[in-house]
Amino acid sequence: MTTIEAHAAEPRSRLEHFPISFFGVSMGVFGLALALHAGGFERASRATGWTGIAVLAVLFLVLGLKVLRHPAAIRAEWSHPVRLAFFPATSISLLLLATFLREAAPAAANLIWIAGAAVQGVLTLVVISVWIGHRAFGPGHLSPAWFIPAVGNVVAPLAGVPLGHAELSWYFFSVGILFWIVLLTLVVNRLVFHDPLPERLRPTLVILIAPPAVAFLAWIQFNGGTIDAAARILINAGFFFTALVAIQVPALLRLPFVLSFWALSFPLAAITTASFRFAALTGSDLHRGLGLVLLALLVLTILALAVRTARAAIAHQICQPE
Template sequence: MTDIATPHPHAAAPDAEPRLAHFPVTFFATVMGLAGLTLALHLAETRFAVGHIASRVALVVTILDFVAISVVYLMRSVAHPQAVKAEWHHPVRLAFFPAVSISLLLIATAAQAESPVLAGVIWAVGTALQGILTLAVISGWIGRRPFQPMHISPAWFIPAVGNVIVPVAGIPLGFVEVSWMFFAVGVIFWLVLLTLVVNRLIFHDPLPARLLPTLVILIAPPAVGFLAWMQLNGGQLDALARILYYVAVWFAAFVVVQAPGFARIPFALSFWALSFPVAALTLATLRYAALTGSALHEGFGLVLLAVLVSLVLGLVVRTLQAIVRNEICQPE
């Protein structure tokens, strides 16, 4: 998400056309974060039987955010196709194109309680698009030009996360075989990319400052994998489920150790990378607590929920401030 540049204080304000040309696909990460918050609120509301007002409000905001970003990005695609093509060939932003399909899958998951039929339609569209984008992104990685180790970042996990999300709503909706297929591909894809990303982090130059928040994405695949596996295996807390959950917890601990470095980085859209992984870990922890009856895990889940709510609210405020200050949609 290397798309935020702070303009020179005496520079002339760009006109509408260049700003539209620089509207990044990474904006869809905001939808992922809002959808994750929606799901976490709904799970907590169900656990404590307090009604679903907050999660319904969050769902409406998520859908409106998705529609608004989709309309603007479609306008950009029509008005500036070369800019979209350049973004597709960008070594970091390429991985964010599946955020579109992931947003649909998350909205479908959140909408199940309100309208299973509509959720099924959205899920089917999101799953088909996820399959297309997974093939396209992988082809973009291996079939066009050689990438250097410096181009690899945790953002490359995003296509894998999308595949693993499919069963979370797919199993309740009755799409068993499709869910297994996407889960299998997503897990293998995650393990391959995990090896590459860890190799890059250890043996090559540190991540650029603006990409440092993407380290949090390390949490998402195992946390979402836990949620998906619980759907696929009938809700049985077996050995694989425990492994996936605790891998997510330890990746979170690793990120916390690195977190002080985040405070020194100027705000960028890359900070939205913090939101969905925290939401995924919150969901996994609350689900794990319900399955084990562990008060410790339940307390941890509630702490994570409070962190998630504060984080998303802070990101929304800071993003709106950046828009008002013309810090968004600037050339790199």
């Protein structure tokens, strides 16, 4: 192959290997926008949210091109025991977009929420059907990324309840909480009694933070902002997993950069938002201060991830066959 032919073939190859896990970027950016909003930083929240919209539009455009030009690659990703779990990151991104737009553009947010909820509902059923079907899965296939398809349902009430979809939101919340308990048991068993996670999946440990933190935010939507015993259990479980993951951070930072590092962003945003909301509803200066510390860490994390992703893209180290 000549040099010209090689350069012409490269964009097609990179498109073919565009990973569905890239939607973790949009989840992280929207998570930051919501955390800034909860902290009272409205201008920064709006700017970040619109950046998230641009990122999500590009991701859906690239995904659409991949579906059209490389359907076999999409089927291979769907058949992969690890990558399968990342497909609902697309619908969760839509639900987060609806949450961001809920106050400024409720009509648009409602349409986006309905679309995101529909896709999330279908993907949850299909992915879980695959899990319990005839395909053989081993302990090595299990990671905290498995929380995404089922437990991601707890994101739906964040915008669903204020937009008037209370009963549908209860459905998604119920499914998410049920599978959080089931999958948490399986994941802890895998982490304790089986081989360590591969390097590329170790950053997904941070996902442990997201379910209780987002569930807290959803629960207070149902309760009209009341902090009861269930709310306290959920947010403190989120703080425990945050502390547990913090112990692992030095080891994670020694790993070579991979796209799964974006798994750090949304869970950190979720616990940051939860801390701000708890502070606002209870008047706790401790939780307000903790939220500010977490927000600073979140901003630094996303900036570092953006820089590392840009460097990896320039060096052609992403969207490459594994």
